[in-house]
Amino acid sequence: MRQALHIFKKDVRHLWLELAVAITVVAAFGFTGARRASWLADPVTNRTAAWTMVLILLPLSWWTVIARVIHGETLPGDRQFWITRPYSWKSLLGAKALFVLAFINLPMFLADIAIVRAYGLHPLGAELPGLLWSQVLLTIVFVLPVAALSALTGGFVQLILAILAPCVIGLAVAIALPEVVLGGFWGGSEWIRAYYVFLVISLAAPVIVVWQYSTRRTAAARFLAVAAAMLAVLGIAPIPWSAAFKIQSWFSKRSVEQSLAHVDFDSSGSWLTRVVMERGDRVRVELPLNVTPLPSGMSAKPEGFSVQLEAPDGAKWHSDQVLVRDPSDMGQEFSLSATVDGAFYKKVKDQPIRVRGSLYLTIFGNRRTARVPLGDQLVPVPRVGVCAASGRANRQSYFLGCSSAFRFPAVLVSYRFIQSTSEGNEDVWTSAEPRPISYSPFPAEPGIIPVSQDFTFSIPRVSSSEARVDTVEPLAYIQRNFEIDNLRLGDFQRDATPVSP
Amino acid sequence: MTDILRTINLSKWFRKTVALDHLNMVVPEHSVYAFVGPNGAGKTTTIKILMNACQASEGVAQVFGHDSRKLCPDDFAEIGYVSENQQMPEWMTVECFMNYLRPFYPRWDVARAEELLQQFELPHDRKIRNLSQGMRMKAALASSLAYRPRLIVLDEPFTGLDALVRDELIGGVLECAEGATILISSHDLSDVESFASHIGYLDHGRLQFSEEMKSLAERFREIEVTPANPLQSPASLPMAWLSAEQSAAVVRFVDSQFDQERTVAEVHRLFGKTDQISVNPMPLRAIFVTLAKAGRKAG
Numbered sequence: 001m002r003q004a005l006h007i008f009k010k011d012v013r014h015l016w017l018e019l020a021v022a023i024t025v026v027a028a029f030g031f032t033g034a035r036r037a038s039w040l041a042d043p044v045t046n047r048t049a050a051w052t053m054v055l056i057l058l059p060l061s062w063w064t065v066i067a068r069v070i071h072g073e074t075l076p077g078d079r080q081f082w083i084t085r086p087y088s089w090k091s092l093l094g095a096k097a098l099f100v101l102a103f104i105n106l107p108m109f110l111a112d113i114a115i116v117r118a119y120g121l122h123p124l125g126a127e128l129p130g131l132l133w134s135q136v137l138l139t140i141v142f143v144l145p146v147a148a149l150s151a152l153t154g155g156f157v158q159l160i161l162a163i164l165a166p167c168v169i170g171l172a173v174a175i176a177l178p179e180v181v182l183g184g185f186w187g188g189s190e191w192i193r194a195y196y197v198f199l200v201i202s203l204a205a206p207v208i209v210v211w212q213y214s215t216r217r218t219a220a221a222r223f224l225a226v227a228a229a230m231l232a233v234l235g236i237a238p239i240p241w242s243a244a245f246k247i248q249s250w251f252s253k254r255s256v257e258q259s260l261a262h263v264d265f266d267s268s269g270s271w272l273t274r275v276v277m278e279r280g281d282r283v284r285v286e287l288p289l290n291v292t293p294l295p296s297g298m299s300a301k302p303e304g305f306s307v308q309l310e311a312p313d314g315a316k317w318h319s320d321q322v323l324v325r326d327p328s329d330m331g332q333e334f335s336l337s338a339t340v341d342g343a344f345y346k347k348v349k350d351q352p353i354r355v356r357g358s359l360y361l362t363i364f365g366n367r368r369t370a371r372v373p374l375g376d377q378l379v380p381v382p383r384v385g386v387c388a389a390s391g392r393a394n395r396q397s398y399f400l401g402c403s404s405a406f407r408f409p410a411v412l413v414s415y416r417f418i419q420s421t422s423e424g425n426e427d428v429w430t431s432a433e434p435r436p437i438s439y440s441p442f443p444a445e446p447g448i449i450p451v452s453q454d455f456t457f458s459i460p461r462v463s464s465s466e467a468r469v470d471t472v473e474p475l476a477y478i479q480r481n482f483e484i485d486n487l488r489l490g491d492f493q494r495d496a497t498p499v500s501p
Numbered sequence: 502m503t504d505i506l507r508t509i510n511l512s513k514w515f516r517k518t519v520a521l522d523h524l525n526m527v528v529p530e531h532s533v534y535a536f537v538g539p540n541g542a543g544k545t546t547t548i549k550i551l552m553n554a555c556q557a558s559e560g561v562a563q564v565f566g567h568d569s570r571k572l573c574p575d576d577f578a579e580i581g582y583v584s585e586n587q588q589m590p591e592w593m594t595v596e597c598f599m600n601y602l603r604p605f606y607p608r609w610d611v612a613r614a615e616e617l618l619q620q621f622e623l624p625h626d627r628k629i630r631n632l633s634q635g636m637r638m639k640a641a642l643a644s645s646l647a648y649r650p651r652l653i654v655l656d657e658p659f660t661g662l663d664a665l666v667r668d669e670l671i672g673g674v675l676e677c678a679e680g681a682t683i684l685i686s687s688h689d690l691s692d693v694e695s696f697a698s699h700i701g702y703l704d705h706g707r708l709q710f711s712e713e714m715k716s717l718a719e720r721f722r723e724i725e726v727t728p729a730n731p732l733q734s735p736a737s738l739p740m741a742w743l744s745a746e747q748s749a750a751v752v753r754f755v756d757s758q759f760d761q762e763r764t765v766a767e768v769h770r771l772f773g774k775t776d777q778i779s780v781n782p783m784p785l786r787a788i789f790v791t792l793a794k795a796g797r798k799a800g
Contacts, residue, residue, distance in 0.1 A: 006604050014592055074588075078554035081589050081641075084582040086574035086605045217556070 003088055007095035008102075011069050018068050019103055022061040029054045030111030033449070034118035037403075055448055062104050063146045067159050069099045070150035076218040077154050083216070093213040100143055105135055112406075112450040119403040119451050120378040120386045127443075130406030134444035140198045141446050144205035151212040152222050166229055173233075187303055188362065188474075191440035192244045197232045198446075204228030241304055245360045245477060251441045252476040256363055261300060263359045263480040265487075266290035266333055275349075275493040281342035285309075285489060289334045289359065289482065298365040298475070302334045307357035309340065311348040317341055334359070349490035358481050362439070364412060364472040372400065372467040381469050383411045389467035398429070400467045401455045406444035408452045410437060411471040415456045417464035429458040439474055504566075505530045505652055505682040506551055511560035513546050513706075520546045522706040523560065528684055528699070535697035535714075536686040539793055543706040544686040545584075548656045551684075552582055564652070578606050581645030581681075583638065584656035591630035595623050595640050599647065606648035613677070614647035620673060635666035642670060646677040653678055655685040659692045671696060694785040702792055709792055714785070721788045722759040723781045726752045729774040739767060743795040755783065755791045 012019065032051050073082050073092055082092075112131055116123040123131045146159075153159040186193055204224065212221045266272070266288035274286040291300045309317045319338050336359070370381040372389040381387045385404035391397070398417050412434035419428045435454065438445065445452075458464075506528035513521040521543045528534040536544050549555045550562045553572045562569040565576060590598060595618065603609045618625065621639035623632075632640060638658055645653065653674065659667045674683065675696060687693050693700075694714070701711035710717070724742075728734075731750050738745050738754065745754035752772070756764050761780070768778055783791075 003605070006601075010601055014590075072590075077588075078549050079584070079586055079588045081587050083554050084552050084577060084580065085602065086577040088574050 001091075001094070003091035004094035004098065007073075007087075007092060008098050011072055011095065011099050014072060015065065015068050018061075018065050022065045022103060023107055025054060025057045025061045026107040026111050029058055029448075030114040033111065033115035033451075037115070037118035037120075037451075058448055059142055062142055065103060066100060066143060066146045067150045067156060069096055070147060071153075071155060071159075074154050075151050075212045075216050089213045093210065096147075100147070104143060105139065108138060109135055115450050116405045119405070121403065121405045121451070123405065127405040130443040131450075133442055134406045134450060137198070137444055137446045138448075140202050144201055144209075148205040148208040148225060151209050152218060152225055170233060186241055186244050188437060188439040189241070189244045189248045189303070191438050191442070191445075192247055193236050194446065195440075195442075196236050200228055200232040200235065204231075242306065242358075242360065242479075245303060245479070248439055249477040249479070251439070252478075253473070254363075254365075254475040256476045256478050261291050261294055261361060261363065261478060261480060263289055263291055263361075263482040265355075265482065265484040272335060273487075273492045275345075275489050277342075277493070278339070283340045283342055283345040285338050285340050285345075287336045287338075287355065287484070289336050291334070291359075291361065291480070294363070295365075297367060298363055299472070300361045300363055302336075303360045303362055303477075305336055305338075305357055305359045307336065307338050307355060309344070309348065310354040310356065311351050312353070313351075315344065315348060317344040345489065349493070350488065352486040352488055355484040355487055356481070357483075358479050361478050361480060362474050363476040363478060365475045367470060367472045370469045370471075372469060374398070374464065374466060381471075383471045383473065384409045384413060384469060387467075387469055389417075391464065397457060397459045398464050398467070399455070399457050400469075401453060402469065404452050404454075406450055406452075407440070407442075408435070408437060408445070408454070409471070410439065410441075411473040412437060413454065414470045416468045416470065417458050418466050418468055419462055420465045428462050428464050431456050431458075437474075439477070503530050504528065505564070506534075506684060507563040508547065508551070509561045509563070511547065511550060511557055511562055513543070513550065513555075513558045520706050521550075521557075524703075524706065524708050526701055526708055526711055528682060530682050531680065532699045533683045533685070533697045534699045534701065535690075535693035536684055536701050536703065537690055537693065537789065538688065538703035540688050542688075542703040544688075544703055545656055546706075547703070548584075548654060548684070548686060552580070552654065574605075578608070578648065579651040581642075581648075581650035581653040582656075583641045583645050583654070583658050585638070585658060585660045587641060589629045589637065589641065592628065594626050594628050595632070596625035598629060598640065599644055602644050602647075609648045613649070614643065617643035617646055617673065617677070620676075621669065635662050638662065638670060639666070639673075642673060646673070649677075649681070651681055653681050653683045655683065657686055657688070659687060659689070667692065690786050690789040700785075702789070704793065717788065718782065718785065720757060720759055721783045721791070722756050722764070723783050723787070724754055724756050724759075724764065724768070725777075725779040725781070726754075726768050726772055726775055727777040728752065728772040729776050735771040738771070744791050755788075757792075 028050070032047060032054055035047070036051060073087070074080050109131070112134060113123040116127055116131070121127050149159055149162045153162050205228075208221050208225055208228070211217065211224070268290075272286070272288040274284075276284040276286070278284050294300060307319045317340055319340075336357070368382060370379065370384075370387070372379045372381070372387045374389050374391045376388055376390045378386045378388050381402060384402050387400060387402040389398065389400045391399075400415050400417075402413070414434045415431040416427050417429040419426050504527050506526070508524050508526045511521055511524040511526075512519070524543070524547060526547070536547070538544050546555070547562075550557045551564055551569050553569045556570070564572060565579070567576065590601075593601065599614050599618070603611070603614070617623075621636075621643055623636060623640055623643060627636075629637065629640060642655075642658070655674070658670060662670070685693055685697070697714055699712065700714050700717055702709040712720075727750055734747060734752070741758040742754040742756055745752065747753075759780075764780070765778060768775060
């Protein structure tokens with residue numbers, strides 16, 4: 001420990017200038033971020049240019065500090081003075097870790113507290129898990145990768161090349177094979193892909209760093225780094241979205257009996273069945289589905305589906321899990337839309353086929369409503385954070401803003417402006433469909449800005465007396481199978497465009 | 502005398518280039534071991550493996566009887582290592598460098614460190630990046646002698662230095678290294694011949710010989726033979742006879758295994774009757790040149 005502190009003090013003396021810059025940038029981040037809390041009341045505080053500059057400089061200053069402190073005792077090579085001195089690798093690594101904690105994590109921790117408090121939230125109370133988790137994410141996203149690369153390189157130029165080379169290769173692969181690198185969009189479960197990468201980083205980077213400090217076997221460590229990078233980028237590509245949804249289902253808060261939320265062909269809405277000819281020898285098949293019954297206060301949102309069409313002669317066409325991109329479908333009726341190969345369609349369109357499939361649903365419920373009186377005062381809103389509503393002097397327009405700490409709320413949020421009359425309350429304006437959310441169970445999202453905000457404006461016909469914030473939370477993530485027999489697709493063909501023979 | 506350094510079948514190759522080829526070397530305790538050989542012979546590689554700065558491809562290197570791969574901070578606290586191309590903390594002043602290193606060494610002698618700085622005329626407040634090559638070597642040496650190491654390893658410490666600085670460094674090392682074992686590598690024999698007690702000669706990664714300086718000087722002789730019948734020259738000469746050349750009347754060679762009786766008997770056996778045999782002792786430099794030439798020819 002004594003040796004670690006001795007090396008730490010040496011690094012502080014050596015890198016005072018870099019530290020001064022990094023701490024100034026974090027201070028500017030804390031100050032500007034806190035001032036922005038009141039930008040609606042005082043637009044002067046909305047220094048967008050300064051804020052943008054700080055957000056760019058912040059990671060750059062961290063990376064400079066990390067690289068410089070690790071390169072203070074370069075690990076690759078055999079000419080450094082320190083490798084033949086009585087350095088304990090544990091002390092050396094401890095000194096570097098202490099340096100990062102003291103000059104990156106701690107200042108950012110304090111800046112986050114300042115910003116979150118300025119928004120009227122409680123960073124050391126209800127938001128403490130988010131504050132702590134954001135530090136974990138900061139370490140995984142901003143510290144560990146650069147620390148590992150710095151441990152594998154002998155200087156700044158090598159480090160820049162080590163960062164640029166995989167970026168260029170990744171870009172080339174992304175251009176050539178976008179589906180391999182980027183994969184499909186996983187909607188609310190997108191966080192699983194991000195956390196997969198975080199998992200690879202948080203396992204590989206410490207192993208690389210510890211391996212380098214304990215053995216300085218740079219070639220082997222570099223090989224490990226390349227393998228980890230490939231695993232992070234390409235490892236998730238073969239995983240189907242349905243597997244991610246299964247992982248998501250582990251986080252269900254409530255179990256839903258199989259008898260509930262049964263999915264079936266909506267025979268009453270069979271007129272909604274459509275077969276539309278598309279370009280490129282493809283056919284879009286739309287089938288109305290019904291989810292029934294759902295208990296009161298619950299609603300279902302389709303996340304994705306898989307479907308298989310089976311002809312009487314045994315011919316089959318299968319669509320892999322496809323995500324439903326339109327988040328507006330909430331309720332009991334859904335329209336499943338699948339693109340079918342034109343040749344297959346042509347072959348089976350006049351035959352009675354069987355449709356088998358699975359629908360992946362998120363069940364929402366447990367609705368809560370919070371009142372936010374007009375008047376600019378901050379009101380705590382459970383699950384969201386704090387909200388404030390205001391009306392213009394002429395009562396022609398209304399504004400509602402909500403702030404959440406460390407992540408956008410993990411609930412669907414909708415807003416209303418209310419007029420209270422002697423007969424009761426009347427909605428004078430209701431917000432559009434809620435913003436899509438991440439189903440991540442973690443209390444913080446990766447990123448630098450510790451507060452996320454959501455605003456809504458309205459110009460209602462009549463004056464409002466208060467705003468209300470409605471939230472419903474995701475309760476369960478379920479899969480339901482369905483089967484439709486004797487469906488003759490040709491009967492539903494709507495487009496006259498012929499399929500090319 | 503126990504062995505402070507030892508290599509057993511030590512080999513190192515860089516892709517297809519063999520830098521060390523089954524090197525077996527022993528450096529006895531309290532010796533001043535001159536590790537000589539031409540540039541690229543593998544001296545620095547050997548030393549780096551001994552210091553655990555790089556890994557051997559095969560074989561074992563031992564320091565203080567331990568595998569060099571397992572050298573711990575306590576071992577390094579007993580070793581003073583100075584190399585011509587060592588990367589130093591350029592931003593530190595000489596004094597800052599010495600103060601920084603002090604807590605690493607339990608036996609650091611503050612008074613001795615100050616003496617060394619005075620002796621080497623090192624400016625306390627000058628940054629290492631602003632020191633000349635000679636000054637840098639002095640600073641490295643001062644920082645490696647201030648804790649009375651048991652083992653001092655100097656890798657080509659005199660390269661690029663003028664004679665005056667070289668003598669100062671040698672003087673400094675010998676003065677402070679009482680009781681220590683010294684391994685000093687050099688491609689120039691004259692750097693080390695005046696004070697080495699042992700010598701090892703490395704060429705193409707192979708140790709050609711390793712022995713006490715005294716026995717080496719006794720073992721090598723330049724022989725000049727004037728055969729009675731110059732036309733009667735032997736088909737081949739013994740392996741130990743190096744750099745053989747023949748002029749009209751005289752045959753010259755270096756006997757690397759000189760023994761008065763045996764050598765003379767061998768000359769008579771090969772050349773028959775001779776008019777004259779002259780046996781001359783050789784300076785170390787001449788031995789070195791002879792070995793280097795013989796090695797190249799063999800290679």
